[in-house]
Amino acid sequence: MSAIDIEKQAPATRQIVVDTLREQVSIWLFVFKTMLAFFLTGWIAMRLSLPAPSTAMLTTIIVANRQSGMVLAKSFYRAIGTLGGAVVAFLIVAAFPQQRDLFLVALSLWLGICSGGATLYRNFKSYAFVLGGYTAAIIALPVIDNPPGVFDSATARISEVLLGLLVSGVINDTVFPSRMRDVLRRTAREQFAHFVGFVRASTGGTIARSTMERAHLRFVRDAVTLEDLRSSVIFEDAEARARSGHLQEFNQRFMAASTSFQSLHHLINRLKRAHRDTTGEALIALYAPLGAALDAPIEAGAAARVLLPRLIGARDEMAAKAPLLREGMTDTQDVRDFDTGAALLRRFTDELYAYVDTAATLQAPRIIAGSAERVRFARGNDYAGAILATFRTTITMLALGVFWILSAWPMGSSAMLLATIFAGLFAAAPNPTRVTGQVMFGYLIGMIIGFVCEFAVLTQVDGYPLMVASIAPFLMIGLVMMTSATLGSIGLGYSMGFAYILAIKNPMVYDPVHFINDAIAQVVGLSAAAIAFVFVPTVIGSRWLRQRQLARLRGQVALAAEAPLPGLRHRFESINHDLVSQVVSQTEPGSADSRALLAWALAVHETGRALIELRHDLDRGTAPGGVRGYIDTALASLARFYEAPDAAKYLLARDAVATAIAAVSEKDASHGLLEHLHLIRMALLDGESVLAAYMPSAPLAQEISNAP
CATH class of the missing domain: 1.20.58 (Methane Monooxygenase Hydroxylase; Chain G, domain 1)
Structure with a gap:
């Protein structure tokens, strides 16, 4: 190898080493900050004599993220969900204080609604729904036989969850922050x-x-x-909010x-x-x-x-x-x-x-407040998936509730709590059965390690510093796995299972029988969530949902042709982009579904924007008398074709556009209307577009040359 080749390889090697070191530093900073938040939360909870410090400590695991902005966003929505869930818990207990059957029906329905909301919103808003269901369950279930205790239960659970959120936010925002x-x-x-x-x-x-x-x-x-x-x-940042x-x-x-x-x-x-x-x-x-x-x-x-x-x-x-x-x-x-x-x-x-x-x-260094145009990124949500998630979770909770009532199982509430968390947390995953299985595997390992830690290690130490030293090596394993692309779900399950099963209290109670019963209940809850995903599979990533999303994408042309004009351009663009992003993320790159999606997306984008611009010019009063009817007919024909494309509707749309062009040309209208109509006409005649499947056999060149 020549000296020149060695010199060329040296910078590449150095870059690989630098990138590797940077990644390792990021991983261990995440582990250090999460453990700091975990143990500091536990110490504060004990100093405040909160009933269940483990709930606060588990919260820090659930919101853990390598980016501080992510933690703050998750914490914000978790706080909203926590407070909302507490209100619902009060209402359910107040409505059915002595009717366990109706109590469980109402709670199951609420948990189902929260699961559906978590599916509907794909960003951090989903955490508000997950926590809305989880908080209602952890407040209401323990007082099912003691309704007057709901206030104390709510106060304790809210305090524990909000403490975990507060400590996680402060730690991630002040200790080596990684700024979003x-x-x-x-x-x-x-x-x-x-x-x-x-x-x-x-x-x-x-x-x-x-x-x-x-x-x-x-x-x-x-x-x-x-x-x-x-x-x-x-x-995360005041300047970001201003901008x-x-x-x-x-x-x-x-x-x-x-x-x-x-x-x-x-x-x-x-x-x-x-x-x-x-x-x-x-x-x-x-x-x-x-x-x-x-x-x-x-x-x-x-x-x-x-x-x-x-x-x-x-x-x-x-x-x-x-x-x-x-x-x-x-x-x-x-x-x-x-x-x-x-x-x-x-x-x-x-x-x-x-x-x-x-x-x-x-x-610019400074931005004038209020100087930006007010726009909003609209999402292309599909409510069918949310309804199915609501049905799945409601049925799962009802089944667990019936089993709890019939068996009089003392740990039934623990099983329902775990099912609540995972039914909502993974409802929006493209393959929730696989993800839940990975999390369950990690959870089982975490509980086994938790048993070893609690009864073989913690029983030999005294004082909080030694407890931290004893727990840290075991917890570190799960946190490191959480940073891995392949082991992330297993690491999350391990960390949650380990933290939850330890059930840190002040003073600590060592009860192997309760530990094993609690572990069995948690496994039952996880299994119920996994089984629910098998029998009522999610529609996320399914061909049925992709077809619905593709139909919704084509329907954007009808939106462009018929919806009120104010804000329509922004709404059209953002929904299109969101729909395409959803389907692309749920289809294999290069597959027939992916290619069909992109082909339709290009056609919809071009035709829809042309229709919006045409309608804006039409709204300005530039159309001569007698032609508006022809243009409205063309708009309606295009909308119907894209909603349910077939050869007959294609010919109707093509001919309606041609008729509108001829009508406008005869009236010697402004060039604007003709230009928009002509662009739509040429898009309809594009032999390389997805619309070619609906065209007659005439070559494209002949079609264009015959266009009026």
Whole structure:
């Protein structure tokens, strides 16, 4: 090997070593901070004479995360869920103080609702629902035979849970904090740099459809990831909260610009495939100044403001260049295609400028409060999965409740508690049966290790410091596993099982019989949750749900065609991105389902945005008399086709759009309506799109040449 090759390998080797060391430091910092929170919570709980310090200590395990912002977000929603669950527990006990059957029915229904809510919300809001059910159970179940004790039970449980949340938040925010805001800033910079760089590199010609599909997938992931991070960071940092509105605006403008960008390149690709080279080359030439304007340092961290005057110059140059390029065209169809592309390019340039301007505002040292446009990232939730989760958990809790009543099992409440936690915690997992099985395996190991620790080690020591020294090595094993991508679920189960079964008290009680009975009850609860997922399987990741999500995605065109216009553009973009992100995360990359999803997503994005822009122009009163009816018919036909696509509806939609174009042309309307309609028409005639399956056999070039 030559000296040059050795020199090239040395930096790569050093980088691998640096990355490995950084990862190991991150892992052990997480272990250290979690253990510090765990034992400090236990010490405070004992000093305050709380009845069950183990509940507070277990809370620190459940909210543990390597990012401090994640811990704070989880803790915030857990606190809301804890208080809400306590209120419901009071109501249930008050309503059925002496009727155990109705008491358990009401509690099971509440636990089912909380499980459904945890499924519906895929971010940290799900923790509020999980804790809402869990808290109601741990407050109400112990007083099922002593209703007057509900207040004392609620006070103790709320105090223990909130203590664990408070200590975890303080430790993670003050001891070697790993700031989510840094991750958010890096993610936003990378999103900006990647998109601007991709646009700059794409100004030289056409983009292969496969490349555009991959780019669209990257755009979707970037948008959803940024929103998820933003919603977590606001709990961690005051500056992030102040910039939250601008981050939402930044993300919405990114989604709008990326959709227009894709529509523009689809149009150029169609013209090239139809051998309309004159128009295609003219649009590429018109596009060129934009590429030159973006040819500036745009790596992550560079100031976005340097691009703003360059974009203004490019926009002026394109405005002056467009008439000259248009004059060289003699064919009416070429002129129409060029006008459509030029209008789309103007829209994209304006949206790109707005996106860059928002990025520059975010990079400013100070932001004026209230200066951002009020937007919201709407989610594409499917309520069928939530209803099924509600049914599953309710049935599981009712079954355990019936068994408890009929058997008079003293540990029945413990079994129900564990089933409550895991039924809600893993309801939203793509494969909850597998995850619950892994957690159960870790939980069993944790309980076995807990038995060894409690009766072979803790019985030999005295005092809190020695107790910490005795427990720490065993707990450390589970926490390290929690940081592993492959062993994370097992590590979580191990840590929870170990912490829960120890049942730390002040003073500590060593009762092997109770320990074994409690362990059996916890295994029964876990098994009930796992069995419920087998007999009532989750719809997350199922083909049935993917079909529903795909139908919901296609239905976005109907939303664009018929929903009220205020806020529609933001709602349309964010729901589309969220739906695509959900299905992609639940399908195998490169599979037929994944390819079909991306193909429909591109068609929906392009057509839906064109419909929204058409309706905005129509709402401004630019339509001449007599044509609005034709346009409304075209909108309705497109909506019905995308809702339930078939060949007959396709022909109706295609012909309705053609009729609307002819009607508008006869009335000599403003170019805006024609351009939107023509873009929709060309999208319908794209032989490489997912709509090709519904087209007649005529070649695409002939279809376009015959278009009015």
